[in-house]
Amino acid sequence: MEVLLLNFWKQFFLCIFANMKKQALIFYPLLLILLSILLAGGLLYGAVSIPIESVIDILMGKGTEHLAWQNIVWQSRLPQAVTALLAGASLAVSGLLLQTLFRNPLAGPSILGISDGANLGVAAVMLYLGGSLSLVADLPISGYLAVILAAFGGAVCVLGLIIYFSAKVKNNVMLLIIGIMIGYLASSLISVLNYYASTDKVHAFVMWGLGNFSGVSLQQLPYFVGFTVIGLLLSILLIKPLNALLLGEMYAANLGIKIKRTRILILFCAGLLTATTTAFCGPISFIGLAVPHIARLLLGSSNHKMLVPVTLLVGSCVALLCNLLMVLPGTNNVFPLNAVTPLLGAPVIIYVIVNRKNIQYFD
């Protein structure tokens, strides 16, 4: 058993590190360094300015005279940085999985209606059942949990529908369109819910919809970490079938890939990552759509052996960067997350579309 496990990990690392071009290998240390810098930035820099030495002292477990600072670092900055790190990786990998499965460079977590499903669940709870976001600190934890469960429930329902249709509709582009339609249906229900809800609740829902990495408290963090790490590990196990799918489903089937099972696994994995992230952080736009393109452009390859880990790392970096950019320099003002992500995401997508003739992976 132990030998088997050892062999598994050996294969795992060989798979990620072996057989790559020399210049591609350099991305791992570079991205890890960038990631560390951004992570440190997230811990050291925020709306409230705390001296660097104090932050380090607090993280090392030494006491400090400022109890408020200690609270900010432990209860706010640390969970927020970890959340951004994992949420970015999750959304980016989820986007990559969907782009490869649907063979469409513009597929993303929000397009399949998974985010809309989560939105609908949250809308139902926040607008009618009295649950709310902990934007206001004094709300009961039960209400907050209800929001997360609702988001998860909504996303899983849409995912179930998509998987159901994936067995009926063989064509992936058609399935993508069904996903978009389900998204519209969810949105229409949300607008009905919004129309009849009271103003303050609509406001709270809109606030949630702006996206936020700070919604996960230290107590909830283990759940978030658990779900996303499971999803991310699963995505790494899907590297081989993902590469075969580059040739299309018929070729992949001829290479021994079990198409039906693989489709469901990929959809489940992408769904789990999107649902978890949306439930905890709200619907975050553009990271899932743009980061796989950034990774492909960096690597100059769509081979998933490198693409999956690099997408994961770039996703983390981009999310941490967005998290930093949310805080307006020199002021205590904070931008909503979904105001920042398009600033990074939209130019990438426009660049990719304008230059699609010169970008290899479009063929």
Next chain:
Amino acid sequence: MEKVFAIETERLSIGYSLKRGRQKVVHENLNLQLVQGEVTCLLGLNGAGKSTLLRTLCGFQPPLAGEIRLMGKALASYSQMNFSLTVGVVLTEKTNAGGITVYELVSLGRHPYTGFFGQLKKRDHIIIEQALEAVGISHKSSNYVSELSDGEHQKVMIAKALAQECPIILLDEPTAFLDVTSRIETMVLLHRLAMEQQKAILLSTHDLDLAIQMGDCLWLQEKGRPMACGAPEDLIMSGAFESFFGKEGITFDPTTGKLNTKKPTVPVGVEGDYLVSYWVGNALIRNGFCPAPVKAGQINIRCVRVGELVVTLKDRTEKKCSSIVELVNLLKFC
């Protein structure tokens, strides 16, 4: 020595299962034999069921009735994995593999052999390199797939099938989008692979000329009649080609192996230089004349050399033409 059948079908019925147990049968009672070491071409007009037959043999859709045996074993007894070790396919399906290298694409052919993460071992690399070598694309192995021409792309897909190490390779219209030279190259390549590596190769095509030229065996398919199988020459001489492809206003000429648009009627005598008279004949047929031996009382053409044709009209006046265009214009006005 008895031939080994790579694929053998018995009373095979192909088509689609509809709802409530109904079936749409495309072709039934097929008894076919695909031989190792030979290139077999599947010919038929659009809608004849070529794709359905290929899809059935590729395992993409189940047969409606009858039996398929691969290498002597029933298709039903194959697991998906064993099937992928036996049959390699080259399809017309569009791929999204532009962003990987030729080497990486061919290495996908090793998928059935590699472990969970698709890690390539030494033997895999050797086989990939041999496959690249066999189709003559080694020099492009580190190029992106999107940088290839259509012909090179087809070669790479064939190399992928070779890397799969299957005794049987099925190709769906491999020459469809290629230019003339690449078509011939591809067919020559397939023929060589069949001979050298004892592969059983079946390909569907609309290329009558190439199939007659390069196919060891042809299968002529049309709805509602038995498949005609045999060497191209036998099928031509027995009149099978005429009966499969001859339609209103279109005839199959068994001497040239070509389809002609209409039956030529007016005889025109042709004599002289072999090359020139051959192509003069071609022009005559296109314009509704029938090349014939020289005789009095008809138009006769003497082909002296390239660029010099002497036409004797019915009133025995002689006119000189230096090109086919002049000749055709002359014939049109008399």
